[in-house]
Amino acid sequence: MDRSNIAKKHQQPAENILMDIATLAKQVPDLLDLSIGDPDLITDERIIDAAFTDVKNGHTKYTASGGSQEFIDTVVTFYQKQYGLAFDASQVRATVGALHGMYLTLQVLLDPEDEVIIHEPYFSPYKDQVIFAGGKPVFIPTYEEDGFQINIDVLKAAITDKTKAIIINSPNNPTGAVFSHETFKAIADLAIEHDFYILSDEVYEAFCFYDDFVPMATFAPDNTITFSSFSKAFAMTGWRIGYMVAPDYINDAAKLINESITYSAPSPSQQAGIYALHHAETLTPTVVTIFKERLEYLEKRITAIPFLSLLPVKGSIYAFINISKTGLTSVPFVEKVLKETNVLMIPGKAFGETTGDNYVRLAATQDINTLKEAFDRIEKMTF
Ligand code: PLP
CATH class of the missing domain: 3.90.1150.10 (Aspartate Aminotransferase, domain 1)
Structure with a gap:
């Protein structure tokens, strides 16, 4: 060997x-x-204190595999308050960071040879994860001359009958670009027209310095899977806690896969996340x-x-x-x-x-x- x-x-x-x-x-x-x-x-010490108090009070066990009901309800309330989006609890899953949610989703969605469009330059795990799930990454370039915005004609030309999804990341790692609301809407319209999913990595949603962030799910709720995380906005990378919000049938399938992998996200980290989202405004x-x-x-x-x-x-x-x-x-x-x-x-x-x-x-x-x-x-x- x-x-x-x-x-x-x-x-x-x-x-x-x-x-x-x-x-x-x-x-x-x-x-x-x-x-x-x-x-x-x-991490802000109020988050640390809240989580460790909860740990001492017994939050040391598995939660339900999709997260505790309190965690899920907190995410639902946050989106309602912050963005006016009415997600249902059945759509939300606590994940071990946003990357874990992306992994579950690609495993759920992809059949061999399915194509996933990725705008380039891209966060490198996307390509690897598409390949791990048996799919084919299809890259569309973005250029500095266009402010690293997606050119919708270039995107249209990349869509085929094998396109299963596009991964969108705005605010963007690595370019620092924020896609305009028009761009989000145009991508959403294409996803609806051609029947593909939008995997919207929104881990930098809070780092939108000059515009209001509008989640992709606003534009195409039935086609969008949203990933977010506590890692960056709350300086909580080591807690490994995030969440995904998907149509419920996708979330149900993600549950089946996840119960063979991590089972649930760490309970102390979910408690930290609950405190963080409740106090996100400050x-x-x-x-x-x-x-x-x-x-x-x-x-x-x-x-x-x-x-x-x-x-x-x-x-x-x-x-x-x-x-x-x-x-x-x-x-x-x-x-x-x-x-x-x-x-x-x-x-x-x-x-x-x-x-x-x-x-x-x-x-x-x-x-x-x-x-x-x-x-x-x-x-x-x-x-
Ligand atoms: N998505 C993007 C675009 C990132 O830049 C990062 C981390 O650098 C992640 C996801 C990872 O997030 P998490 O720590 O929640 O897995």
Whole structure:
């Protein structure tokens, strides 16, 4: 038996890029790590206290596999209050982060050869998850010239009779774009007309800096599966808690799969989520304002450096920096920056080959002093 092959079999191209960079980064002292979208902030202590009080009061067991009734009802109430959306409790499932919800949904939906449209540059797990579920990813590019918005004609041209779904992510990782309401509506209309699903990854819904966020389910309620999470807006990545909202027959199928995998999301984390959503109005703006300020600071610094450029960031926690004036593509650029400044970013190539390679993604997950230090070093570089 070739044991080395077991890992290789599952390794996707984005992981190869990231593993090479991670190996390099290990050799760098005093690393300024701006690579992973893991907020540096610690979860608000009111959330921690609420969850641990609940744990002491007995929340140490499995909940129902779709989440406790209280968790599900809290999500329903949140959408009603925040967005005027009337979800039914039968549609909601607590998940171990948004990625888990996406995994369940793709496993539920896809038959062999089903196509899933993904806009590029994309959050790399999407492609891998479509492949794990036996489907075929179909990429449509988005370009900086269009503000990384989806071109609806390009989308139309990618739809075939095998299209089962499209994955939408706005506010977007890695580009920082926020799709317009018109774009959401146009995608929704196409999904209804051609009978496919929209898998709407809304984990950055709170990080919509200048516009009101309108969930995709507003436009195509019967075709949309919504994924969201406590990871980013409440700085709770390690709690591994999120949720999906789907038509009930999809949620029923997800239940069957999930009961063989995680059974339920962690009960303490569900309790933390309940507290967080009840107090979202006061808790989220604190986190979002911190990231907005950091990204505005980065915008100023980056646009002042002749060999870099950046579109104004409309949402998310990332800056997708154009490096084409350096004459380098993204992997050698990241390696050079790492060696000369100890700053780590992610090569845009990891987010797709077509449109990513002239960019690097920076996660604004360090305080402004650290970002200042990083760009004081980077601006002295020569190419
Ligand atoms: N979706 C997007 C677009 C992300 O950027 C991330 C994390 O970086 C996730 C999902 C993961 O969310 P969770 O921690 O809830 O699984």
